[in-house]
Structure formats: structure tokens, C-alpha cells
Amino acid sequence: MSDEEIIQQFRNQDTQSYAFNMLVRKYQQKLYWLLRRMVVDHDDADDLLQNVWIKVWQNLANFKAESQLYTWLYRISVNEALSHLDKKKKRFFLPLGDVEAELSNKIDTGNQISGNDLLLRLQKAILTLPEKQRIVFQLRYYEEMPYEEMSKVLDTSVGALKASYHHAAKKIEVLITRLD
Amino acid sequence: MDQNNHINNELDDLAPNLSKFKKDMPYTVPDAYFDTFPMKIRERIAHMEAVPESRWYALWLPKYSYVAASICFLIITIGFLFLKNSGSHNITGTLVVKSAPNADYVIEHIDEELLIETSPSLPAKTPSKNKINLNSSKKTYAEEYLVETIDESTLTEEL
Missing domain, CATH: 1.10.10.10 (Winged helix-like DNA-binding domain superfamily/Winged helix DNA-binding domain)
Structure with missing residues (x-):
């Protein structure tokens, strides 16, 4: 099913859940790996991926096809990851380098690596x-x-x-x- | 395909060693993660929609509740202190007001002569004892100061 067809079906109340499910299945892996590479930790990537799909659910009906759907999904994901890293810096008053050092440390010690x-x-x-x-x-x-x-x-x-x-x-x- | 070739050629030119790397990831995911993820999202959305939409104060409250509680506490404390202070004035005022009708009653119904007769020990005009003491203490202090600081012979000459 093409992205356009998924959007059409999402706008129909009867097929909304089905269309959304299709969309999640189609893009979940690509978005997960994008997020995972940015935040390294699986649990963080999982949380962010859920947040991304919640935002997609809330806003897809208003999506204007000015750009491709996957571009829009990537944009939401990148923003979500950046704001996660930003919060991390603010929460612990860390300079940018320390967050990267922490992520690098996770490569050595983290799960699912x-x-x-x-x-x-x-x-x-x-x-x-x-x-x-x-x-x-x-x-x-x-x-x-x-x-x-x-x-x-x-x-x-x-x-x-x-x-x-x-x-x-x-x-x-x-x-x-x-x-x- | 052309796009992929273009990207690979670009990388060959820029970073020949990097271009030889496999683009594998060193990360793994839990078993069946991607099979169960859509269901997890559906459940979360269903839960989100079952709970009534958050009102603005529900969103605002957790963030500022500590500040609001502190402000309330301050207002209550200041109010309590203010009332406590002004309350003592009120008590005095109330006593005056309450005593006033009694005083009027006394003035209106009891004869002045009778009053004088029943309180013979009261002096006609009661001078303030405190005032006297204060004056006397002031006087004593002034006298002591003069005695200590001014020479007796000077005083005699002046007189």
C-alpha cells in the first residue's frame, strides 16, 4: 500500500486503525534505527519511537502532502531525538561533550549491543x-x-x-x- | 540505484577507508520487538483516548503546584500575622465599646454624690504615677550628670 493510500484510509474513521497499523509496520524499523543510532540505548529509542507514533496519530489527519510522508516521519523522529538529548543536557547540567561521552560509554556497557x-x-x-x-x-x-x-x-x-x-x-x- | 551509486562514489572520494566498512549496526533489539511494537502503540493510543483529555489546569498543576503551594503558605502566614496584630487592637476597641454603655449607664443612673461617697479613697485627681517616676528618674540622671561633669568650683562661680 502506498503512503497516499494509507493517508486516505487514515482519514476514513472506519479504516483509521487499520491504516495506522499499516503505517507503523511499514516505517517502524527505519525510524527505530534512526533513533537508536542517535541515542544508542534501546530503552530510550523505544520510548522515543512510541512518542513519535503518538504524534503521528495525533497529526496525520492534518498532514498536508507538501512533502513526502517519510520525510515528515523522519522530521518528527529527528526532532524527538534532539529534544531528548537536549533534555538530558539540561537535566544533568552537562556540556554537550559529556552527553556524547555517556553515549560512547553505553556502546561499551549497554544492553542490546x-x-x-x-x-x-x-x-x-x-x-x-x-x-x-x-x-x-x-x-x-x-x-x-x-x-x-x-x-x-x-x-x-x-x-x-x-x-x-x-x-x-x-x-x-x-x-x-x-x-x- | 543511481542514487546509491552516487552516494558510494562520493564516499570513496571523501573517505576511502570508511567506504570499505560494512554498514552493519552493532546494536540488537529484544526478540520479537518489531512484531509486538504495533500492538504496544495501539494499546497506548487506546489508553490515551480512554482517559479524558487533559484540561489546561491538569497540565499546569504539576509544574507549578510547588510554587502555588508556597505562595498560598506565604499568604496564609502573612494574613495570620496581620490578623494577630490587628486582633489585639480589636480586642481593646471592643472592650472600650462594650464598656461605654456601662459608663453611660453609670453616668445616667447613679448620682455623682453617691459615687464620691462610695469611693472615698479615690483622689479627686489622680496624677500619673509613671509620669512622676519618669520625670524624677530623668531629673536624677541630669543631676548626676551635672555633678560628675561640672567642677564644683565652677558651679559656685557661676552661681
Whole structure:
């Protein structure tokens, strides 16, 4: 079922639950991994994913098809993750670097984490990037998202996103080469 | 597909070592997490819709309840102290008011001569004892000060 059909069915009271269920099944994994990469911890990612779908449920009827549905879903997810990290900083009065250090520590000690050493080191290298650069890198490297779509998700110009991705990739390259 | 190739070529140019990495994730999820997640969301939405929509004060209350409680406590404390202070004035005032009809009664119904006869010990005009004491103490202090500070011979010369 296409996104347009799902939206149509969601607007019909009789098929609303069915359409929403379809939508969750279609995008839950993509959104989960996006959130998980940003917050590392499974429980945090789970909470955020639930919040994202609650917001989708509350606002999908008013969704204007000015952008693609998945762009809208990504946008909600990115905002949810950013506000979660922001709250974490405010709650513990932590500077940004400390939150990233905590996330990096979770890669070593957290639950639901298993992988070879190289993969873990790559994740830690990604966590050294500034927040916005990290999101850009993840959307491009893992999601293989075109810059034009990313521009709609992050509300940033294509040129700025290209520059951000280039800086991020070069930094990661230096870090993983140094580690070898 | 072209888009993917473009992204991979871009990465080859930018970071040749990184481009050799597999894009696997080191993270895992609990068993059947994605199978049960849609049901979890449905239950949460059903619960959310079963509970009446939060009113503005319900949202406001937990956030500011401590501040509101503190303000109430302050108002009550200040009010209590204010009433306590002004209350003593009221008591005096009430006594005056209550005693006034009695005084009127005495003035109206009892003969002045009778009053004088029944209270012979009362002086006709009662001077304030405190005032006298105060004056006398002031006087004593002034005298002591003069005696201590002014030479006796100077005093004699002046006189």
C-alpha cells in the first residue's frame, strides 16, 4: 500500500486503525534505527519511537502532502531525538561533550549491543561529531538519503548539508585510520 | 540505484577507508520487538483516548503546584500575622465599646454624690504615677550628670 493510500484510509474513521497499523509496520524499523543510532540505548529509542507514533496519530489527519510522508516521519523522529538529548543536557547540567561521552560509554556497557570491534569503533567515532553533523552523516551514510530530502527533514540548505557531510566523513576517516 | 551509486562514489572520494566498512549496526533489539511494537502503540493510543483529555489546569498543576503551594503558605502566614496584630487592637476597641454603655449607664443612673461617697479613697485627681517616676528618674540622671561633669568650683562661680 502506498503512503497516499494509507493517508486516505487514515482519514476514513472506519479504516483509521487499520491504516495506522499499516503505517507503523511499514516505517517502524527505519525510524527505530534512526533513533537508536542517535541515542544508542534501546530503552530510550523505544520510548522515543512510541512518542513519535503518538504524534503521528495525533497529526496525520492534518498532514498536508507538501512533502513526502517519510520525510515528515523522519522530521518528527529527528526532532524527538534532539529534544531528548537536549533534555538530558539540561537535566544533568552537562556540556554537550559529556552527553556524547555517556553515549560512547553505553556502546561499551549497554544492553542490546553486540558487534565486532570495528563496528563499535566506527560508532564511537561518529559520536565524536557535533550533533547536527552527526545527524547529517547518519542520514547520508546509513539511510542513503538524497540531500534534497535531507534538506526538508533538517530544514537546512543543500549546500550546507553537503559541506557538513564532507567534514563529517573526513573526520571519521581520520579517526578510523588513526585507530588502525 | 543511481542514487546509491552516487552516494558510494562520493564516499570513496571523501573517505576511502570508511567506504570499505560494512554498514552493519552493532546494536540488537529484544526478540520479537518489531512484531509486538504495533500492538504496544495501539494499546497506548487506546489508553490515551480512554482517559479524558487533559484540561489546561491538569497540565499546569504539576509544574507549578510547588510554587502555588508556597505562595498560598506565604499568604496564609502573612494574613495570620496581620490578623494577630490587628486582633489585639480589636480586642481593646471592643472592650472600650462594650464598656461605654456601662459608663453611660453609670453616668445616667447613679448620682455623682453617691459615687464620691462610695469611693472615698479615690483622689479627686489622680496624677500619673509613671509620669512622676519618669520625670524624677530623668531629673536624677541630669543631676548626676551635672555633678560628675561640672567642677564644683565652677558651679559656685557661676552661681
